[in-house]
Amino acid sequence: MRIFFLCFFVFSFFISFLFASDQISSESTNKGQVEVSANQNIASMEKEISDLKAKIKELESKIDQLTKLVETLIAQQKNAKQTSELEKANVQTVNKTEEKPEFVYVSKSGKKYHKQDCRFLVGEPIRMTIEEAKKKKLEPCKFCFPESETDKTKKENNKK
Known part of the structure; x- marks a missing residue:
């Protein structure tokens, strides 16, 4: 019986050794795959x-x-705006130089110039520009031109 137990023990040991070696080889295979x-x-x-x-x-x-x-577009926009402002200023300058002269009326013996519908304009009026009237040293009518340049100049001279 001893032999039987010994054989059984050896056989069990051998089988467990086989399982352990299979398990070790499968774990090493799994480790390799991992x-x-x-x-x-x-x-x-x-x-x-x-x-x-x-x-x-x-x-x-x-x-x-x-x-x-974006920087290029911003620069172009600024240039376009400046160009537009310059063109606008040029147009305004041209418009000012192309403005029609304002006409005034003077009676033959008068020393003042008037607007066409002034009640103090007597007789057959003579038509001329304001510049022409000023060159002839005519004064503006106080009713037609209540705040004329002549009045402003006189007020400034009186203040001094």
């Missing part, structure tokens, strides 16, 4: 990181281009 899978994942992630870095550089380049375009 390592291969992990290495593949790492390589895949490194490639993805590399692709993302390339996209970042591309986007930064596009941002620089758009920034330059």
